[in-house]
Amino acid sequence: MSDAAEFIDEALRRESTWIRAEEARARLGDGLRQYGSSIGAIRGTVRDALRRHPGLAHDEVTALSSELWETPVFERRLAAIVLLQSNVHLLTNTDLTRLEGFVREGRLRELVDPLAVDVIGPLIAGLEGQPRARADGVLDRWAQEPDEWLCRAALMSPLRAFRAGGGDWEAFVRRATAALDAAPESGGEADVVREAVDAVLNEVAKRRPELQFPSSAA
Incomplete structure (x- = not known):
């Protein structure tokens, strides 16, 4: 796991609660695991990760998004989306292939x-x-x-x-x-x-x- 992905994963785990995890499971079903991290914690974690790793280029951002998405945990996948949203100015039409895979999954x-x-x-x-x-x-x-x-x-x-x-x-x-x-x-x-x-x-x-x-x- 890359340093950035490890930082995000560890931070999301620290910000988790079993109560939120149970609530998320009831709302989202059993298709994905849930850490129980809040939306605010996910956004804050991605923001902190970008501060720790400034100047990420296109390939680094898209690779990190795939790394976060690969593990079937809801909060990691939402963090991948927040990461892409924060760097959407770097994306091009060729990235739609990757995004199509994210949508299908x-x-x-x-x-x-x-x-x-x-x-x-x-x-x-x-x-x-x-x-x-x-x-x-x-x-x-x-x-x-x-x-x-x-x-x-x-x-x-x-x-x-x-x-x-x-x-x-x-x-x-x-x-x-x-x-x-x-x-x-x-x-x-x-x-x-x-x-x-x-x-x-x-x-x-x-x-x-x-x-x-x-x-x-x-």
């Missing part, structure tokens, strides 16, 4: 949504030209994937941009329509996708009511 709203909203969306918003076109193509593919969590990530990714008055509305409508057409009528998979569409539409309705989603696609 995450399979929890508590992991997939911050990955989509706080990492994938800002990453893509910062791209231009050919890298942006390639990234948009990746999201188009995700929206048509049978994996409902990839669909959710594609749909949730522009949420911050829409909140800020930007975002590609036509691309969202295209992806949402494709995802809803492919989703089953009801059940867990449908809920994962429809929740994402509703989350974006609710935000848009509050801030940009002039944008209308086709009623036939809803």
